[in-house]
Amino acid sequence: xxxxxxxxxxxxxxxxxxxxxxxxxxxxxxxxxxxxxxxxxxxxxxxxxxxxxxxxxxxxxxxxxxxxxxxxxxxxxxxxxxxxxxxxxxxxxxxxxxxxxxxxxxxxxxxxxxxxxxxxxxxxxxxxxxxxxxxxxxxxxxxxxxxxxxxxxxxxxxxxxxxxxxxxxxxxxxxxxxxxxxxxxxxxxxxxxxxxxxxxxxxxxxxxxxxxxxxxxxxxxxxxxxxxxxxxxxxxxxxxxxxxxxxxxxxxxxxxxxx
Amino acid sequence: xxxxxxxxxxxxxxxxxxxxxxxxxxxxxxxxxxxxxxxxxxxxxxxxxxxxxxxxxxxxxxxxxxxxxxxxxxxxxxxxxxxxxxxxxxxxxxxxxxxxxxxxxxxxxxxxxxxxxxxxxxxxxxxxxxxxxxxxxxxxxxxxxxxxxxxxxxxxxxxxxxxxxxxxxxxxxxxxxxxxxxxxxxxxxxxxxxxxxxxxxxxxxxxxxxxxxxxxxxxxxxxx
Numbered sequence: 001x002x003x004x005x006x007x008x009x010x011x012x013x014x015x016x017x018x019x020x021x022x023x024x025x026x027x028x029x030x031x032x033x034x035x036x037x038x039x040x041x042x043x044x045x046x047x048x049x050x051x052x053x054x055x056x057x058x059x060x061x062x063x064x065x066x067x068x069x070x071x072x073x074x075x076x077x078x079x080x081x082x083x084x085x086x087x088x089x090x091x092x093x094x095x096x097x098x099x100x101x102x103x104x105x106x107x108x109x110x111x112x113x114x115x116x117x118x119x120x121x122x123x124x125x126x127x128x129x130x131x132x133x134x135x136x137x138x139x140x141x142x143x144x145x146x147x148x149x150x151x152x153x154x155x156x157x158x159x160x161x162x163x164x165x166x167x168x169x170x171x172x173x174x175x176x177x178x179x180x181x182x183x184x185x186x187x188x189x190x191x192x193x194x195x196x197x198x199x200x201x202x203x204x205x206x207x208x209x210x211x212x213x214x215x216x217x218x219x220x221x222x223x224x225x226x227x228x229x230x231x232x233x234x235x236x237x238x239x240x241x242x243x244x245x246x247x248x249x250x251x252x253x254x255x256x257x258x259x
Numbered sequence: 260x261x262x263x264x265x266x267x268x269x270x271x272x273x274x275x276x277x278x279x280x281x282x283x284x285x286x287x288x289x290x291x292x293x294x295x296x297x298x299x300x301x302x303x304x305x306x307x308x309x310x311x312x313x314x315x316x317x318x319x320x321x322x323x324x325x326x327x328x329x330x331x332x333x334x335x336x337x338x339x340x341x342x343x344x345x346x347x348x349x350x351x352x353x354x355x356x357x358x359x360x361x362x363x364x365x366x367x368x369x370x371x372x373x374x375x376x377x378x379x380x381x382x383x384x385x386x387x388x389x390x391x392x393x394x395x396x397x398x399x400x401x402x403x404x405x406x407x408x409x410x411x412x413x414x415x416x417x418x419x420x421x422x423x424x425x426x427x428x429x430x431x432x433x434x435x436x437x438x439x440x441x442x443x444x445x446x447x448x449x450x451x452x453x454x455x456x457x458x459x460x461x462x463x464x465x466x467x468x469x470x471x472x473x474x475x476x477x478x479x480x481x482x483x
Contacts, residue, residue: 034348034432039448063348063430064445072323073430077331078347177448200450227331 030057031233034079036070037062038086038220040176040197044253045084051249052240058233067148074099074225081228082238084108084220087148091221101231105223108241110256112195113152113210113218116183118203123189125208128160131190136169140182140191143172149179152216153192159216180204194218196254212256219258262457265433265442270461273438276350277418280357281411284365288414289407292369293395297378314363318423325356325428352429353436357418365414368477372406373399405476412473416466 037045042064049060063070063080071090074080075097083100085091094100115131117123123135131139142150150172157163171188173179176197183191184203191204198206222241224234240246247257262270294300295307313321329336329346339346346352376399384394400407422440429436431445439462446455 036430039431039445042445042449061432061435063432063436064448065426065431069319069427073326073330073347073427075330076326076333076347077336078326078430079331079345080348177450180450197450 030059031230032059032061033081033228033230033233033237034061034063035082035084035237036074036078036080037064037082037084038067038070039064040086040194041084041220044196044250044255048241048246048249049237051245052237056236056240058236060237077227079227079229080225081230081234082222082224084222086220088219088221091223094225095223099226101224101226101228104235104238105221107219107258108222109220109250110212110258111218111220111254112212112256113149113156113192113215114195114198114206115190115208115210116180116193116198116204117190117207118183118186119205121189121205121207123207125190128157128162128208128210130208131162131166131169136189138171138188139166139169140171140173140179140188142175142179142192144170147175148218149176149192149194152218155216156210156214159214194254199254220255266457266461268434269437269439269442269458272350273419273440274465276353276438277357277415280354280361280418281365281415283354284358284362284414285407285411288362288365288410289369289400292366292410293373293399295366295370296373310366311363313360313424318360318421319427321359322356322424322427325352325359325424329355329428347428348430348432348436350429350436353425353438356424356428357421360421360424361414361417364417365410368410368413368473369403369407372403372410375406376402405479409473409476412469412476416469416473419462419465419469 035045035049042062045062049062053059063073065073067085067087067090070080070083071085071094074083074094083091083094091100091105095105115125115128117125125131130136141153142148144150144154154163157166171182173182176193179191179193180197180201182188184201190207195206195209198204222238224231224238228234250257291310295303326347327333329339329352331337331340331347336346344351346355380398380402381394384398385391389397419438420440421438422444425431425436425438426441426444431437431441433442433445437445439458443455443458443462446452446458
């Protein structure tokens with residue numbers, strides 16, 4: 001065993017104090033922010049935060065869930081710093097209650113409504129009117145009264161003057177994933193999903209894209225939560241999410257980036 | 260092993276919080292089950308019903324109630340928050356959600372095993388001068404322990420499968436509150452079925468083993 005001299009011990013303790021101070025300083029400086037985001041954004045946000053963390057001192061954690069659940073958590077004071085919703089009503093409800101940091105809300109992304117069929121399907125759909133054809137017996141749509149994509153779809157078909165005639169064929173399902181599953185299983189001939197969701201399944205193909213100007217405006221708004229204790233770090237991350245590099249990543253996953 | 264770091268992390272996290280939640284509710288569950296099985300008291304059936312509610316209520320609504328109770332806006336949540344205890348978006352939230360959702364299963368099975376203990380043995384011990392506490396630990400518990408362990412295993416399996424209450428109270432934060440069930444949800448939402456199946460396999464294995472042990476103990480208990 002070797003003994004430390006008095007002087008060495010002293011310098012060790014000085015060094016220890018110095019390290020503790022340096023560590024606490026660094027952790028006060030580098031923040032960990034929490035972003036509550038719609039579950040459909042999981043992959044793209046992970047990629048964007050990897051890019052961010054490579055060059056920033058801050059770290060980003062995500063809380064993925066359905067937008068309405070995320071909004072409820074923020075209403076009850078959950079410690080989220082940023083809210084990224086998949087639809088406007090959830091953001092509006094927080095806005096009305098004064099829970100968002102003024103001036104930080106903006107529309108970040110948009111998505112395109114598409115019609116999908118099985119990858120080897122022989123169906124031809126060149127306009128939404130083709131949905132009325134006899135060989136399309138069932139169409140899967142996320143619950144048209146409550147789920148955002150379902151609401152958007154029924155509104156679009158109503159604008160085209162087709163909703164009343166298409167409605168008897170509609171099979172309402174739980175969400176976009178259930179729509180994909182229904183089409184994949186072959187139990188329905190076609191389904192309405194977002195372009196980004198169609199991209200994750202190899203068993204389906206996009207047969208018709210609803211033109212951006214014709215379709216209802218699909219918006220993913222983002223804002224900093226008023227009660228956030230890490231607003232500077234949150235702002236920094238939002239700036240990164242609007243950077244050219246992040247925009248490229250969003251586009252790669254099929255999103256339309258709004259300015 | 261073929262499992263990724265994340266898979267290990269999620270599995271170990273789920274098992275540890277599930278075990279912790281089961282250990283936390285065990286003393287309360289056993290005490291309450293005994294009160295249900297052996298004593299008559301006012302409002303007993305009302306309390307029994309309340310304890311059972313999480314079993315039949317939609318888990319999301321239980322989660323909403325828990326979020327209301329432990330959120331910073333409520334007096335309880337505020338009080339805890341002022342003392343530096345955060346429940347929402349924290350592993351403690353996962354534990355509370357699991358505990359509340361699995362408590363009814365524990366109480367029900369333990370209660371049945373207490374009811375199967377012949378009260379005559381307890382009476383005899385009492386006539387021999389044993390204190391009620393001694394009777395409980397020396398007669399009742401040893402005779403009912405298989406049912407108690409079986410109930411604990413069942414509660415643990417239920418805790419592992421918890422989803423609805425957890426996602427609302429604790430959030431679905433990878434590396435912090437994400438359990439097996441929450442990770443499966445995330446993988447399914449993003450079309451990563453192969454990854455979801457790996458976690459599903461782990462969940463099914465864990466659930467199968469603990470439910471099977473639980474059933475085996477109950478059958479062994481009946482024979483004894």
